[in-house]
Amino acid sequence: SSELTQPPSVSVSPGQTARITCSGDELAKQFAYWYQQRPGQAPMLVIYKDIERPSGVPERFSGSSSGTTVTLTISGVQAEDEADFYCQSADSDGNWMFGGGTKLTVL
Amino acid sequence: QVQLVQSGAEMKKPGASVKVSCKASRDTLADYYIHWVRQAPGQGLEWMGWINPQSGGTKYAQKFQGRVTMTRDTSMSTVYVELSSLTSDDTAVYYCAKYPQIQPWVGLQDWGQGTLVTVS
Numbered sequence: 483s484s485e486l487t488q489p490p491s492v493s494v495s496p497g498q499t500a501r502i503t504c505s506g507d508e509l510a511k512q513f514a515y516w517y518q519q520r521p522g523q524a525p526m527l528v529i530y531k532d533i534e535r536p537s538g539v540p541e542r543f544s545g546s547s548s549g550t551t552v553t554l555t556i557s558g559v560q561a562e563d564e565a566d567f568y569c570q571s572a573d574s575d576g577n578w579m580f581g582g583g584t585k586l587t588v589l
Numbered sequence: 590q591v592q593l594v595q596s597g598a599e600m601k602k603p604g605a606s607v608k609v610s611c612k613a614s615r616d617t618l619a620d621y622y623i624h625w626v627r628q629a630p631g632q633g634l635e636w637m638g639w640i641n642p643q644s645g646g647t648k649y650a651q652k653f654q655g656r657v658t659m660t661r662d663t664s665m666s667t668v669y670v671e672l673s674s675l676t677s678d679d680t681a682v683y684y685c686a687k688y689p690q691i692q693p694w695v696g697l698q699d700w701g702q703g704t705l706v707t708v709s
């Protein structure tokens with residue numbers, strides 16, 4: 483079955499740039515989505531269609547795509563950005579999948 | 590904007606079934622696809638499937654085939670997910686989430702608050 487692979491953790495200092503990658507064969511053909519989840523809360527969409535940002539999501543969140551890897555970039559990281567981040571995509575049969583999640587720690 | 594409100598926490602015995610509801614705060618869910626996603630304690634997100642409340646059409650993740658049923662009520666204001674033959678591995682928070690049928694590319698922009706199901 484198709485899989486999405488993320489690093490388990492990423493750590494950055496406030497004001498620095500955090501980059502979280504997500505790899506999987508389906509990403510070369512299907513859009514990727516990114517969700518932020520703070521402890522005890524439901525996930526929140528921060529990027530859709532690889533690079534689009536929903537209204538209300540800060541401009542410091544951006545997405546990019548290259549081949550079978552997509553990247554979520556958070557520029558000028560703030561303490562409030564500390565959370566778990568999940569990438570999500572689908573296969574050609576419409577089966578959705580999530581990456582294993584990346585814990586972003588703001589030092 | 591239609592918000593999603595889920596039913597309360599459930600505690601079940603192994604082998605039982607559980608049915609979790611997801612209700613529109615106003616109007617109906619007819620214009621949306623509703624997905625169900627669960628999260629075991631300390632674990633990641635796991636996709637379970639979706640339902641089209643307008644047609645009743647469903648698609649389930651292979652892992653849950655034969656054990657999950659997604660339905661909607663006749664008013665299309667509430668959808669349900671039922672999971673049978675529960676084991677302790679099914680202990681998780683269950684979320685419903687939606688996107689517009691006419692914009693399937695926008696992702697799951699609205700989520701319910703989650704329902705904790707404990708199997709013990």
